[in-house]
Amino acid sequence: MAFYYRQGEVPKKRHTIFMKDNLLLREEVFGLNGFSGRYSLLYHLNPPTRIAKVGEWRNNLIEEWNNAGYRHHKLSTSKLRKSNDVFLDRIPLIFNEDVIISYAKVDEGESKLFYRNADFDEVYYIQEGEAEFRSVFGSIELVQGDYLVIPRGTTYTFNFKRYSELLVIEGKQVEIPRQYRNDYGQLIEGSFYYNRDIKLPNLKTFNEKGDYNLVVKTSEGFQSITLDYHPFDVIGWDGYLYPFALNVYDLEPITGKLHQPPTVYTTFTANNFVICTFVPRLFDYHPNSVPISYYHDNVDADEVLFYSSGQFMSRRGISKGDITLHRGGHVHGPQPGAVESSLSKRGSYNDEVAVMVETQRRVKLTNYAKEVDDPSYPLSWYIP
Structure with missing residues (x-):
């Protein structure tokens, strides 16, 4: 994201002792491109490195249609099967080294897993349905016509409030176009949308113990791990890197x-x-x-x-x-x-x-x- 945002409690100075109810909170620098790109600082109740169990690895290499030729194509998503899971079972259709375009049809219900894409930013377009996006940064209510932009490395999950269909685009450096922004990150007059149109996450902190299954995706497969604490244990964060949503009906052509x-x-x-x-x-x-x-x-x-x-x-x-x-x-x-x-x-x-x-x-x-x-x-x- 191009502008600063803050949720919950954060200390006056970064990289300093921060206590909450006699507990020393754990600071995480969540960033892109080493230590020179956009980042946010998150304050956890538990060390975010804590893993109780390393689970199975599942390959996920995309199978190319080798004799597709070189011509125009029309694909009918209406003919695609349902996906058992929006993350593990989305159906890839078009891809190259930079982008993967997939489709998912998912039934109403709360996802049983937590997700993290290690290699690609993700853009979900809500073609049909309604969902609550939940993440370590907070929640965003999603409706038909919403784009949801998730920075790579974000831990999240979904609660689908009814049957939903989603176009999913994976790539790197997904950003608000530079030509729309002034030097301060404010969207300029005449841009396609304005800062008020952007839906930002609302933080909710979970301080719960149990078995929580997290799937980390790379370009080659999925790694399952188990945490013994709820991964949304952040009591505050601030910075320039976080998920957001934007509805197509708020765009100004x-x-x-x-x-x-x-x-x-x-x-x-x-x-x-x-x-x-x-x-x-x-x-x-x-x-x-x-x-x-x-x-x-x-x-x-x-x-x-x-x-x-x-x-x-x-x-x-x-x-x-x-x-x-x-x-x-x-x-x-x-x-x-x-x-x-x-x-x-x-x-x-x-x-x-x-x-x-x-x-x-x-x-x-x-x-x-x-x-x-x-x-x-x-x-x-x-x-x-």
Whole structure:
């Protein structure tokens, strides 16, 4: 996060003795990029190094769809099975060295495990459902349309209040775009969203003993460990590194006389990819505008688009929850007839919501993607 935040009790000076009810609290420096990146200071009732048991290791290597070729794809998440666990059993669909894009369908209920991703920041997009995110930093109430951004290394869990579907994006250096921030971290006038739109964690401290199972994920697998204390034993913390949420319906789209490029909808930047959000907005209002995306080929990028809700004017045959992958080096854009039908929409309102992940390196598909792929999709622009 780009600005300072504080919850609970913290001492006047860092790295000093801090007592609570005759107990010496344990300070943790939680940070990225060694000791030169963003960090927070957390104050625990127990040493955060304390592990009662080391459990099993489970490999989690992604199986690539080796003969996928090099073409456009459409994947239907409606055909995916349910996930037994949002962390252990999410279904990876698209990936490369920088990003993993997965999907999860989970039933109502409280997660029995605690989670920690050691290698990647995580972005959960709540496509459907409602949940309470619980973490060592505190809790955030999540509803449909929320992005939840979790820094790598954060210990957390979920309580799903009803059946939920989530798009999950894993990568490094997921941040609020630099162009939206001034030198003090305040979001500037004209940015896509403002500081008030960001939902921050509310701290709740647990001082409980028992067996608590924590799963630590790396890029290659899962390591289970058991703690003999509740991991959310923090009585206070402060700093610049913590989870937060943002709802797509609070975003403030930039519109104009002529069609705007996807860059104006950049929501988060990351290492070698960006996350953009197309949200309800006015169509272009120049008297001769074409209020629909132009044909384009971003040669150096692959474009992944998740269709969340609304009417997708540029495409037919797209359903809520579908994912398209448009390959750099192949042109894509409106389907036949879409440009002509859009001309009557000038100045009117578009109600679509879609999440776009644009990568700077080529992505691969998994065998799970193969199961829900529409092989006829590359021909959807062709009318004989």
